[in-house]
Amino acid sequence: MNTKFPFTPAMKMADVIHSNYKLIPIIGRFGIHFGFGNSSVLDVCSKHNINVGFFIEIINSYHNKSYFPTEQLQHFSGELIIDYLTKTHTFYIDSKIPEIGNLIDSLIENVDGNTQNIVLLQEFFNNYKNELVSHFKSEEEEVFPYVGSLERAEKLKEIPGSLLEKAKSDWAKNFERDHGYLEETLFDLKNLIIKFFPTHQKSSRHCQRLLIELFRLEEDLENHAAIEDKVLLPKIESLENKVIQLNDAGKAKSK
Amino acid sequence: MQGKQKASKVYIASKQVLWRFGVKSVIHDLGIMADIEEFTSIEEFINSVNNDCTHIVLEENLFKTNGKLMLDRLFQVAHTCNVLVIGDGDYPGCRSISSSDGFNEVLNKFQEFFAEDKANGERYDDLNKLSDRELEVLKEVSKGYANKEIADRLHISINTVITHRKNITEKLEIKTIAGLTVYALINNLISPEDSQQ
Known part of the structure; x- marks a missing residue:
């Protein structure tokens, strides 16, 4: 439900963070550092050479799930979207996932008695991590460069045959099918801890921290997946159509 | 979602x-x-x-x-x-x-x-308890058996297996096989050796 008003470029950057601290990692992903005094969002973005329109749409989509500016986000270049998504992947792999891994380790160190159950959780999380990492990797190695190739082909009006073939297939859609399974696995992990995991006084505090981090990761990943599903995929589709049309028009001319 | x-x-x-x-x-x-x-x-x-x-x-x-x-x-x-x-x-x-x-x-x-x-x-609250038959199916799922194998082993139809699995997932709110296996292990429904199959 829309109960939150969207941020604007004229707002103070400090106020943005005061009103939603969960935006802190997003702001970090854009390479913005603290100490921005009373500068507006617009000022901070220009100083860091960030497209302010894109920045605003990303933080708003994160701040309020029902505000999802699919159309506005479509106007930005594929390069900009992919740069953001790649930085998000890095954030998960370099910070978030290792943090959660450490929390599980500390849970094992602080358990009273039997570590067997926590080792089960650890294995479950490690499998999840491996699947997440390989999903990111295949996106970065296959999907993201494909967007670049499409944009280049459209700009130069030169379309390699292999690219055209790919554009005509449903190849790209298959990649985002993993999201559902990854989300289910993370939800299962949370639910196993909440509902079925026997904790004791000593381990309970660590369990709380672990759960909070899992919820944060889930929320962040949901937004990330939404950008891929609702912005990147339609972007790819529209680029594919343009490239196919360009090719058809070229053919008609040469006849 | x-x-x-x-x-x-x-x-x-x-x-x-x-x-x-x-x-x-x-x-x-x-x-x-x-x-x-x-x-x-x-x-x-x-x-x-x-x-x-x-x-x-x-x-x-x-x-x-x-x-x-x-x-x-x-x-x-x-x-x-x-x-x-x-x-x-x-x-x-x-x-x-x-x-x-x-x-x-x-x-x-x-x-x-x-x-x-x-x-x-x-x-x-009372709806979330698994029935005996559902527990049987859960054990088989956690041991890594596919629906067809479970049907043969428990002498029930494959549709019955699918129905039991759907109910298990709804009651426990655990959707993945890996998650169900962890549940079965925590509750000692199967032994760690069983899950290695």
Whole structure:
């Protein structure tokens, strides 16, 4: 439900963070550092050479799930979207996932008695991590460069045959099918801890921290997946159509 | 959204947008997972209602002229729905919120309303226990057997296996095989050697 008003470029950057601290990692992903005094969002973005329109749409989509500016986000270049998504992947792999891994380790160190159950959780999380990492990797190695190739082909009006073939297939859609399974696995992990995991006084505090981090990761990943599903995929589709049309028009001319 | 707990399917019927917004806000703020549809007239509402719908919140004014008749028709179409009427009249088989109820009473009534599942005639708590047969199927799933193998091993049809699995997932709210295996291990339903298969 829309109960939150969207941020604007004229707002103070400090106020943005005061009103939603969960935006802190997003702001970090854009390479913005603290100490921005009373500068507006617009000022901070220009100083860091960030497209302010894109920045605003990303933080708003994160701040309020029902505000999802699919159309506005479509106007930005594929390069900009992919740069953001790649930085998000890095954030998960370099910070978030290792943090959660450490929390599980500390849970094992602080358990009273039997570590067997926590080792089960650890294995479950490690499998999840491996699947997440390989999903990111295949996106970065296959999907993201494909967007670049499409944009280049459209700009130069030169379309390699292999690219055209790919554009005509449903190849790209298959990649985002993993999201559902990854989300289910993370939800299962949370639910196993909440509902079925026997904790004791000593381990309970660590369990709380672990759960909070899992919820944060889930929320962040949901937004990330939404950008891929609702912005990147339609972007790819529209680029594919343009490239196919360009090719058809070229053919008609040469006849 | 995938991976979340099963949402209640809620129909809200009222002419006034503010009224519907108020009901949605309460549902949202109570943290109830709800898949909501809104209706502005009783005719439109009665035509759309069916047994998929679990909870109905109605504004009394909407059916004031032919109230009882409408409710009878409603229960015919959707006899497993829970109905909450907002208004001062007395409607058998329905919960109601009257104009004398204060804020806390309203919140309590909403919470009680959504904790009930008329279709099963029980509270959710009691519904979540796995039956003996479901436990058997869960063990087999956790040992890594596929549906066809489980059917052969337990001498039941493959459709029965699928139904049991669906119920297990709904009751435990665990969807992945890996998650079910962890559950089975934590509860000593299988031994660690079993899960290695």
